[in-house]
Amino acid sequence: MRCACIDIGSNTTRLLVADRAGDALTPVLQLRAFTRLGRVCRAGEPVPPAAVAALTTVVAEQARAAREAGARALRAVATAALRRTADGEEVCAAVGRAAGVAVELLGSKEEARLAFAGATAALADASGDEPIAVADIGGGSSELIVGTRAGGVTWSRSLPIGSGDLAERHLRSDPPLPAELGAIASAAEAALAGVSVPPVARAVAVGGSATSLRRLVGPTLDPEALVRAVATLASAPAAEIAAAHELDPVRVHLLPAGILLLAAVAARVGPLTVAEGGLREGLLLELSAADAADAAG
Incomplete structure (x- = not known):
């Protein structure tokens, strides 16, 4: 098919x-x-x-x-x-x-449902009733979703903040300056203030930022890996980082914002694993x- x-x-x-x-x-x-x-x-x-x-x-x-x-x-x-x-x-x-x-x-809500379906379909080792969080960091919004493979989505929040908007608003230097990164981190924390994510057994990340991070630091996005990724992006111009890690320079420019959003989510749900699927996989299924x-x- x-x-x-x-x-x-x-x-x-x-x-x-x-x-x-x-x-x-x-x-x-x-x-x-x-x-x-x-x-x-x-x-x-x-x-x-x-x-x-x-x-x-x-x-x-x-x-x-x-x-x-x-x-x-x-x-x-x-x-x-x-x-x-x-x-x-x-x-x-x-x-x-x-x-x-x-x-x-x-x-x-429909975007969250499809992203959750695509992200969790490939989790062969997850039981049907295991609560799973999915963080879908997009360019213009971020979807936080909790549910089970058997029952689907039980909780979700759509936040009007994404990597593209944050990069456009705060990133002016190449590589990014500490003050710019600090402003993005503060904006991410402010967007998540008051959001109480239900307890979960595991958490996964989807979207362009998460997929690109696999090339920078691997599939596990714990606090140490995310700090290391930001440090890498701040160490050289986007073109050099892109060439070294086989990424598009446009994506490298957006990545600091996506990473800091993921870090704010991970602080609330625990370490994230880069998922094998997301919205597109949910659509196709x-x-x-x-x-x-x-x-x-």
């Missing part, structure tokens, strides 16, 4: 094409474009026409690539950046018409199940 999804986020627009066998997904094609919608999508304001045109081009290219890769079904979704604008629904409809694929604007049911019917 080969399916595809396009995830229109605040920092990137990503395509994932994968085959499903049971609960396992095998990636066939992955594409990423740094569309940086979070930089131009303002709360309560319309999306600039130039940004809509650029996004349409990317989505059309990724939809074409998905079909050429043999995807039987394709689902495209948009998240925080377009969710906060005055015309997010209209932009999704316009992009979808031009790109030839329906684009759905996800609500924060649901899409392939629906496609299979339609075929059987």
